[in-house]
Amino acid sequence: xxxxxxxxxxxxxxxxxxxxxxxxxxxxxxxxxxxxxxxxxxxxxxxxxxxxxxxxxxxxxxxxxxxxxxxxxxxxxxxxxxxxxxxxxxxxxxxxxxxxxxxxxxxxxxxxxxxxxxxxxxxxxxxxxxxxxxxxxxxxxxxxxxxxxxxxxxxxxxxxxxxxxxxxxxxxxxxxxxxxxxxxxxxxxxxxxxxxxxxxxxxxx
Numbered sequence: 488x489x490x491x492x493x494x495x496x497x498x499x500x501x502x503x504x505x506x507x508x509x510x511x512x513x514x515x516x517x518x519x520x521x522x523x524x525x526x527x528x529x530x531x532x533x534x535x536x537x538x539x540x541x542x543x544x545x546x547x548x549x550x551x552x553x554x555x556x557x558x559x560x561x562x563x564x565x566x567x568x569x570x571x572x573x574x575x576x577x578x579x580x581x582x583x584x585x586x587x588x589x590x591x592x593x594x595x596x597x598x599x600x601x602x603x604x605x606x607x608x609x610x611x612x613x614x615x616x617x618x619x620x621x622x623x624x625x626x627x628x629x630x631x632x633x634x635x636x637x638x639x640x641x642x643x644x645x646x647x648x649x650x651x652x653x654x655x656x657x658x659x660x661x662x663x664x665x666x667x668x669x670x671x672x673x674x675x676x677x678x679x680x681x682x683x684x685x686x687x688x689x690x691x692x
Contacts (some may be wrong), residue, residue, distance in 0.1 A: 547607025
């Protein structure tokens with residue numbers, strides 16, 4: 488498995504080695520020992536999620552209160568999505584910046600993002616299936632969002648899907664009405680860099 492540390496601290500991509508023959512293929516999409524060696528922590532699995540999205544479905548930017556936050560290990564076993572990690576930690580050297588990784592059923596790459604980071608993705612074809620291993624369960628009272636089309640985030644969302652057709656972005660009502668990054672900051676919704684680091688240290692990471 489090839490591991491790459493992403494430009495935003497606390498995020499990595501994992502590209503597995505695939506073994507195939509005329510019967511199909513096999514791969515290891517998560518390895519706890521390698522994960523701990525690379526990230527310096529264990530992934531404490533509390534919930535596993537799966538979503539299926541039509542082409543153009545735009546989900547996020549989602550994040551959770553610290554503590555306990557929600558770390559995610561995300562993969563796309565069918566279809567293709569552009570997966571985006573957003574640094575929403577006030578005081579971070581990369582605050583407000585994002586990085587993107589193509590997750591699809593070709594390279595079968597995965598992305599890990601630690602607590603305190605925002606997450607979003609755009610489906611690039613119908614039926615794109617995304618799986619999430621989560622460190623904490625979903626809790627509506629501590630879940631928040633930022634509008635993924637906020638110009639301040641400067642996310643380069645693709646205009647065309649994997650088949651070359653133009654995409655029409657489809658957001659949930661909740662995501663479409665989510666605040667901008669500046670509005671979320673002014674409302675006191677964003678975690679701080681120091682607060683996230685203190686929380687991680689409290690867990691022995």
